[in-house]
Amino acid sequence: YISDRFGKAISGLKDFIVSADNHNINYNNIHFPNTELGEIGEKIIHNYQLLEESNKQINVEQEKLLRHFHYSDEGIAIFSANREKLYANTHFIQYLNIILDEPTFKVEKLLEQPDFKELNEFLQKNTPVNPNTTNIPVYQNKISKGGKHFAVKLLIFTDNSFEITLNNISDNEKNRLLKQEMTNNIAHELKTPVSSIRGYIETLLEQPNITPDKQHFFLERTYSQIVRLSDLIRDIALITKTEEASELFDKERVNVHNTLQEVIDDLHDPIIAHGINVRNEINPQTVIEGNKTLVYAIFRNLIENSINYAGDNISIGVNNYMEDNEFYYFSYYDTGQGIEENHLNRIFERFYRVCEGRSRQNGGSGLGLSIVKNAVLFHKGDISAKNRKDGGLEFLFSLKKTLF
Structure with missing residues (x-):
């Protein structure tokens, strides 16, 4: 039993x-x-x-x-304590091969490459891990190769295995450099009018016996610099809003023909002073659902660009030459002097000048055409510029009929 x-x-x-x-x-x-x-x-x-x-x-x-x-935007690779690859996603292999001089699928090879020399030295210094440690240091660095920028991070685990991540930060780096460049340009642009205003006011304060005519002269110059400063601040605020807070713009029905006519009426004096003939050939029934302030800014900046740089006694024409189910297509042209071909791809950049100092001489902020491009992009369109066969400059752009 x-x-x-x-x-x-x-x-x-x-x-x-x-x-x-x-x-x-x-x-x-x-x-x-x-x-x-x-x-x-x-x-x-x-x-x-x-x-x-x-x-x-x-x-x-x-x-x-x-x-x-697998679906992460980061490149991730995990290695054993013996430095053998346990896992690597496709982004890691792709980013690694951009960094390395010769393509490879042997991910372990990266520890032998010069670009990862510091990472390898850090790994050797911090392994084997003390089992009683509570704080294992983390390696972080940046690698730039082939016009791309990658953030590199190394995490070491208590069993001496480790993880390496590669994060493509090219867009972030580009934005950082653009913002840095814009900050420098803004400071440079502000310096001239502020210095001029200060100089004129100091002259008036230090010379109380100055003649009324001279006083009037200095006050006029001061006022013109203040206007220039106000325009610059306005343009900076507008371009920043279109790039970083476009959702704050109201959307409404906008008659494009009438908006262009408002611009022509507002710029009547400088248009007449330069002997310019402006033809509004946009169909009066052309209506989009967008933002009126930005549509107004498109035409105002294009016309001011022609006034300042195209020369006197020219003609300006604006028409919507085509449409489809989604977009209206517009042509804006002047019969002025045009620009050299090598500048055409850069004229929409912030503060870009075809000739150094021309915006300052004409009172422009250097942001006009950049505002135009951002306003067109806000309306889901595209814009390009070309020299006309018969002389002058032409801008071709599209605006989406509705943003709702």
Whole structure:
């Protein structure tokens, strides 16, 4: 009787081990006698079930993590303590091959490359990891190669395995450099009118006996510099808003023909002073759903550009030469002197000048055509410039009929 009870417990454990090896456990068919050995068998089965559940949960979480790595915009690679690759997503391989001089699929090779020399030295210095440490240092750096910029990060784990990430920060770096350039340009542009205003006011204050005519002269000059300063601040605010807070612009129905006519009326005096003839040939029924302030800014800056740089006694023509289901297509041209071909691709850049100092001489902020481009982009359109065959400059742009 005792041998039989002992044998049943042993048989139950044997059946469990065989079925576990075959990954085909039927827990309902495993029975143990009501003995101390049977109780031990039950405990083993129970703990094995808990282990199975834990492994399933780990596999699910691992699958989630790998899917996250696979679809992440970051390049991620994980290495064992022996520096063997355990995993690398496609972004990591792609970014690595941009950095390396020769393409490779052997990700481990990166530790031998000059671009990763500092990373490798950091890894050697900080491994093996002290098991009692609570703070493992993290390596971070930036690599620039082939016009691209990558943020590099190394994480070392307590088992001496490690993770390397490559993050493409080219757009962020480009934006940083553009903002830095714009800040420098703004400071440069502000310096001239502020210095002039200060000089005129100091002259008036330091020379109380100055003649009324001279006083009037200095006040006129001061006023013109203040106007220039106000225009610059207005343009900076507008271009910043279109680039970084375009959602704040109201959207409404805008009659493009009438908006252009408002610009022509507002610029009547300088148009007449330069002997310019402006023809508004836009269909009076041309209506879009957009922002009137930005549509107004498109035409005002284009006309002011012609007034300042195209020369006197010219003609300006504006028409919508085509439309489809989504867009109106416009042509703005003047019959002035045009510009050299090598400048055409850059005239929409902020503060870009075809000739150094020409915006300052004519009172412009250097932002006019950049505002035009941003206003067109806000309306989901596109813009380009070209020299006309018969002389002058032409801008071709589109505006989406509705933004709603």
